[in-house]
Amino acid sequence: MTRLGSWIGKHLMLTLGILVLLYMYIPNFIVALMSFNDSSESRNLYQFQSFTWDNWLNPCEPQGMCESLRVSISIGLLSTLVATIIGTLAAFALVRHRFEGRSTMNLVLFLPMATPEIVMGSSLLALFVAAGFGGQLGFWTVLIAHIMFCISFVVVTVRSRLAGLDSNLEKAASDLYANEWQTFWRITFPLVFPGILAAALLSFSLSFDDFIITNLNSGTTVTFPMFVWGAAQRGVPMQVNVIGTLMFLLALGIVIGGELLSRRRAHGKASAL
Amino acid sequence: MSLADQARGDLKLTGLHKRYPNGFVAVESLDLVIPQGSFFALLGPSGCGKTTTLRMVAGLEEATKGTIHIGDEDITYAKPYKRPVNTVFQNYALFPHLTIAENVAFGPKRRGAKDPASQVKEILALTELTEQAGKKPAQLSGGQQQRVALARAIINRPDVLLLDEPLGALDLKLRRAMQVELKRIQEEVGLTFVHVTHDQEEAMTMADTVAVMNKGRIEQMGAPYDLYTNPQTTFVANFLGRSNLIKGTVVGREGTGDDAVVKVDMHGTIATIKASKVHTDSDHGWVGIRPEKVLIQPAGEALDAPGAALSGAVVVDASYIGVSTDYTLRMPWGQEITCFEQNTGRRGGLIPVGTKVDVSWRPEFAFLLDSAQDVEAGLEED
């Protein structure tokens, strides 16, 4: 056996795992590649013609794309903000309090995750129409829908973090003269914060990526996925690949940057003294 | 420089009672006075209510009956953050997101102290943590974390410091080192320490006063020496160290005052026990003899103890533990008793199992307990 061969034998599962990960990245690779495709010469959008920076230099060239991106990002940020706040509060209630209706609430929170998007989206549409808001479909109805399906994911994420929190820490804080308010802000919140952050990231990605529910409730408002869907009919402009790659890099950058920063901070502080 | 510059009061628990919502009574009518500035140890088997008691003092649990005073102030219902009491938690409960210095500064800052930084510096120096100031708790060793927990509490100069098995998680060597440290710090700052522990040796070497708790009540309290030499119940006799309890019948009471003694017939041998060590009024009782008070010699060899001496015992087990040897003896009446013998080297080796030995003890060290009490009380239950 070669050295590589024996390494693979020893690390079979890791190797297979990496292969699965690579599989997950095949489309991303193609997307990144196509973002450098020069499509001006031919309208055949299925082939890599020649290399160009143009798409990266003029990402907003396709009519309406950047506008739709702006819409998606606004909806993403707003729904993340609202769902994260509402969901975090609910998670606190569920972990820290025993109240009547708690198990019903757990079920109600689980249901949206167990409902196919098409059902959720269509029921919401049916409601909006029945309530006479059929005409108001657009930014706000999409926002409402996104907040709705993000809440459950936020609750689940924050709840597990909160449940893992040692309740002795809060007791220790109150023993050290912190009143309820101070205990929350100085101890509980900072410790649950990574969970809240994760929930917010998840919310944003779910909202940013949603098509099915959005499509049903958006009226004539166009989000980025809807733009892509529409553009698919005539050949997706190469700039879509630029945005796809950019968002991916951004997410990666934020997470890895945050990780590095927190490591360095821990390290820096330790060596500062 | 001592921190104990203000006048504080004793900690008084009166008729303290705790029933948990599920109906379980964890603490039953507990009365206790802990003098200001003392090092007080609370001992007792698992589940006897030690933590519950401490939590009531700290305000983390509400008493169902009774009162808690520090000096003249009634703090029974005060909020935890308004009490002059701090706790060192069993698993330290250090704030993982704050540095050591920030952990220690937490209390003073909440109280709006004028110069927390210099206080922190002083306390970190006292607890030898100056170099760790900037680290996070996860970067410290167990012993260091323990000191942080201590520093974080002490810096507030509470009237009472509660320690709930703060050394429970440490291994033996580190534990012994921390005990010395803790004692040193207590003497230096002069606060009242209430220390809960499972470790008897720890309680006896560190505390001025030891209380033995059982099923929600204080069974006995006193100086370690008094408690060990004169236990009043079979529970205390068995729980604090080991005891040989031998059935006896009172055959006479003699003398008065300090000289009063009780004569007890123990399977044919008469033992004379000081009246101050007799804790039963009935005619039957358990004669208690500590293993280290049991002196033995192979049959026929000279035995250097005055008072009661018996022959006809046989060594059935000898367990060598370096510094000493534990012998198990079968007495003529069938009971097995334990004998602890320092390996002074005088004997030149162990007494072999099967050897017939003579047994003796000095009468002044025996005690007499109520025969109505369970002879197994305080031993490990399954």
Add this chain to the structure above:
Amino acid sequence: MSLADQARGDLKLTGLHKRYPNGFVAVESLDLVIPQGSFFALLGPSGCGKTTTLRMVAGLEEATKGTIHIGDEDITYAKPYKRPVNTVFQNYALFPHLTIAENVAFGPKRRGAKDPASQVKEILALTELTEQAGKKPAQLSGGQQQRVALARAIINRPDVLLLDEPLGALDLKLRRAMQVELKRIQEEVGLTFVHVTHDQEEAMTMADTVAVMNKGRIEQMGAPYDLYTNPQTTFVANFLGRSNLIKGTVVGREGTGDDAVVKVDMHGTIATIKASKVHTDSDHGWVGIRPEKVLIQPAGEALDAPGAALSGAVVVDASYIGVSTDYTLRMPWGQEITCFEQNTGRRGGLIPVGTKVDVSWRPEFAFLLDSAQDVEAGLEED
């Protein structure tokens, strides 16, 4: 009914070596023979390589050099599930999703045993777990879990049973009870037990042979009594129990054979040490005396030990621990030494701090160690 009905072989480790991928050498050229059916204890400070050694024997870690044999069979590279070796893990590692009976039946089923059910029944009876058979591990107490871990391993009648601090998580009382249990079971089934522990008392009372390990090597091994009375290095002297090590200069060697002795000048007093207890060839050495061999008496009172006696020592600390008292003495040359004294009651109380005392010990219990060795070796480092 003994389970030890098959002929098995000794466990032999030869030149065993373990270097971790990060380059750290945890075990360095370890040679060890553990006789079949013996109760072997491995002692050593944290990080010395005990767990690593056991894991190599179990096959959970691969040796980088050396061999492991059981009898004549080389198992150095055998897969863990093909070795006649079982392990009782520190935190038991019970399968949380299986009942106690299923946990215990796990091994036999994997080996395709014919009637696992009756074997399980037998072992559960032996370990007094019959009533727990249907429960899940989480429903058991710590002591019960410990017995399940034991039962789960023993049922396979392995040639060698490895125990990696199986009692480490228990509190003292329970621990002592489990020790008795473990010893009883070992005697009953007659397997080879290799027991890793931090607890010296545990090692000494349970094991036939104790090995003291340090930095990846066996520093010394032997019967507990021999190891304790005749340590060969300062590390063993300090790590196994406590030792007073006093600087000495060899002034003469006399006699031959069993009677050979070495005379050592110790701050003006001449100590006579048996040649078998001298472990240095140089002229300088550490004279080692165990604290329980140090006998004291207030100055002027009769001291009952032949041999070396000294006056001019002062008691600087007395620590009462019930069964005994630890005295710290300042010797005339400034060194502090420890003295352990059983509270036999003969003295009628403690010797007060500040008292001048005479000190003596029997010469046959002293040992002489190499002065090149670190006098602090084996003491807790920070």
Add this chain to the structure above:
Amino acid sequence: RGNGGGTDAGCVTTDLSDAEAVLNMSNWPEYIDEDDGDYVSTMTQFQKDTGIDVTYTPDVNDNVEFFAKVRNQLGACQPTGRDMFVLTDWMAARMIEAGWIQKLDKANVPNLDKNLISSLQGVGWDPNRDYSAPWQSGFSGIAYNKSLVGEVQTMDELLTRSDLKGKVTLLTEMRDTMGLLLLSEGADPSNFTDDQWGNALEKISKARADGQIRAFTGNEYINDLANGNIAACVAWSGDVAAAEDENLVFLPPQEGMMIWSDNMIVPVQGTHKANAEKWIDYYFDPAVAAKLAAYVWYVCPVEGAQAEMEKIDPSLVDNPLIFPTADYLAQTHGFMALDEAKASQYEKEYADVIG
């Protein structure tokens, strides 16, 4: 019969064109020329000339689908965010009838009346062109990729030839696909019976079950055709030529082909009607129309554009796809006007077969 709000409820907004020089419009994909190097598109020119900022969204892929997107707003008298749609004649008719479309101010669109070709004047659903102005007309026929397969001459070939199996697409637009199939059934798309309809539908159904059909599409067929994912399909005339791929061929099936027109209309809640009218008038200038036609290759609805084409690209002057002769038009057919009930019956049946 006005459905919902409509003009009856007075659902017309005030025109904000004076204040806001913007125009939002929806059109079909690949239906307008684009800037390229030195070439200045008609739209860019329009924006320069008028100062109106045009937001042009090519989001109409299918009339029904687009209708679904806007019907709730239109019905509720809510803005759709668009000042102009370009929809096919029958759909434009439906919306006008529903009262959802604003009347054009004739004074603002002099070119429309002056230059509209005669064949598109006096349509039954908007005889005076009070509400609509044609954008382009076109034909629906067969397209194929000649690098992959031989000529496909009839709809039957398209639906049965084995070398095309799994490589055929039809249009989701019922009137295009069904019109051609009715023709191949020997029926007249402008006047057919339920039985004929049923037979034609059955053909699709069978072809679909056989795996002949890969997809029902909107405009996206053109990429797949060029790429080779499909070999032949029902297509719109201009798309194929404009794709500039020599392998792609558009041809009328032997049975004949469909003709249609797409029309600019201004919804009632479109708030920039005057700007829309400027746009209409601009595109009815023959020079502009010729320039557009030279790019999109659809039938130009503007009289005089043929003469202007001479200046732009003489080779296109006689191209029947842009300027069809009467002969050429003889083989084209329109689709029967349907009342609401028939329309929804056919649409449902068609949807069930293709979906």
Add this chain to the structure above:
Amino acid sequence: MASLQRVFGKNAAYLLIGPAAIWLAVFFLFPMLSLLTTSLSDPATGSPINGYTLTWRIGNYVEALGDYWPYMARSLMYAGIATLMCLVLGYVLAYAIAFKAGRWKTVMLVLVIAPFFTSFLVRTLSWKLILADNGFIVNTLQTLHILGEDGRLLATPFAVIMGLTYNFLPFTILPLYTSLEKIDPKLNEAAADLYASPFQRFTKVIWPLSLPGVVGGTLLTFIPATGDYINASLLGSPNTQMVGNKIQQLFTTSGDYPHAAALSVILMVIIVAMVMFYVRRAGTEELL
């Protein structure tokens, strides 16, 4: 005073849970109810614009099921296969991250989630490019005679199932990882020590202990996959359309809300029934 505080504490809980409860009640539960009424309304007398009136028309259900059951069956089958594939692939990756990744754990975990940010439509479209009839993969497979001369991948059930597998893989991985990560590696060693071969270690220890993750992950995959229509639209053909396509078409282009709603309700009921059965079988009810 003590009881007063308790009352306040209880109110605090309601204050905290309130916004979420109200939001979900108004925008989830109520719409579901409204969906139910729409599904029982007469499609002939109402319209999306003018609304519908409840006439308890059960016929909608009969018709929806009668006309569209093949879509439903296909959805369940595709989603089922995709879920199985996700389970296999996801298990491998989650296992590798939990037990083998060492200090790369966090990085690998981030890499699992990061593709979310490249819109999944964009990624699905690029599969269309990868699997194109004249693309590299199809050509290679044809050269290897794995695919026939006119064989293809796009517009086949394979492409749809692959798309579903690809898109929902992260939803399988995360719950799997969470429960694998909780397993004490010592248990694996203990099993090895007790004569379990690597395969037995997996089946007897790792797998049973990861069941909560398996159930969670498969549910989070199966449910959305059943309702998905994007993959079928972009990668499939008319013969691979799923129930989601139909529901979406009925709601949008056809504007037939009652039948669309009836079909949605049927889908929901089938899923809930299957989930209940599954969860009960797996014995992981406490999971929900």
